[in-house]
Amino acid sequence: MGRMALVLEYDGTRYHGFQIQAQSPTIQEEVELAVAKVNQKRLNIVAASRTDAGVHAKGQVVAFDLESGLGPETWVKALNYYLPDDIAVRSAYPVGDDFHARYGACCRRYIYTVYNGLSPSPLWRHYSYFEPCSLDWKAMDGACQALVGTHDFAAFSESMGKRSTIRTVYEARVWRERAIVFFEMAASSFLPHQVRRTAGALIRVGRGDLPMEAIEEMLESRRPGLAGPTAPAHGLCLMGVDYGDLLPKVGGDDYL
């Protein structure tokens, strides 16, 4: 009966990531269970990005095959009725049978959030990494410009064996709003832990522990695992996924 794409927002705090696992709560399992209640058949759903344990999303995209002739608005309401309150469907779109949530995505956008006040923030504790040392966000912003373009990002991931570590980064930027430093990166796709390793290296630049040029030198080294440390998962949020003409622009611009 066709295929449906969903845009999901979730608080990843209590989940062991997107991908289904025996014994542990996952986003995929919760969404598949809710879809099965409406669809009357349990089906595998495919996501744009398999976010890690503790990572959040404002604009994750998943797709699945329909068994029910319900319209998109009814799907949104029905799924939100069954989903727990830390996962929600923001919108639903009928798509063609050749739509693939993972392979069809041409750009993913993440934001890494650092709470850079003197004391930790209770209201932001689940959605930001706390760094008390004052960060030079302009140095961080300057440093991350070296990442834009098509490069071998081996240094910003673990060893990938024979798989390619070449990716295209479309945009990278760092900015500050009061006590919060945001790092945003958009790319064709990302290597495992790439955003969190980049954030970890940029925080070292911001603290003055590394010079601005260090990011470019890490990139050029192509040595797996050189960049880091891997910044904690709870600061990361998948903001949106772009499918060109296949789906309207989805996801949020920021946390609002």
Next chain:
Amino acid sequence: MGRMALVLEYDGTRYHGFQIQAQSPTIQEEVELAVAKVNQKRLNIVAASRTDAGVHAKGQVVAFDLESGLGPETWVKALNYYLPDDIAVRSAYPVGDDFHARYGACCRRYIYTVYNGLSPSPLWRHYSYFEPCSLDWKAMDGACQALVGTHDFAAFSESMGKRSTIRTVYEARVWRERAIVFFEMAASSFLPHQVRRTAGALIRVGRGDLPMEAIEEMLESRRPGLAGPTAPAHGLCLMGVDYGDLLPKVGGDDYL
């Protein structure tokens, strides 16, 4: 040995309000226990506002008498070490013996947050009230201007017996940032549930269920309990408290 004022941020989700109660977790108890660990003596702390169960704070102010000669920065670090992660001290200031956190405050500022998207937001679920019906925030902003000034706010609280229901509102405004509608009100002090009752009435104006003039008519009626409904506690946050020259401007401008 003198007196200390603390600026507190907290996530009120799991607390039964500020004021201490037998059997239930409260902000006051947590802070008093932490202070006692540093001060070596349990003392009563006084707060600018006794926030209700579920209400948050970015800039609550409390004061207590010192038994220890530690400096303000040491106090901040020591208290944050002992406090649970949903309560934090943002700053500490030595104050005179005549400083009173409640009676010395000349202005309290609250923000009520409404998530006004088509679906509920998992990331904002603890810090906003979800209203799916599209709100006319300009009508809400226009309506709340009638509250500015010194008025009898009886209609915006419960019956207060013989106690005065006259208060001075310094500022009231509503604005929108993407899916979120914010309502901010600053006043000399507030009647019980005044901000939440005002928010409840303004949401009815925003939905088109009440005309803009209804807020002014409620005010003029002076009938206890006329305004409302009382909007849920989890959308409310005490942003800051003003003590004139007695304390630096404290608290946050917004959730960042």
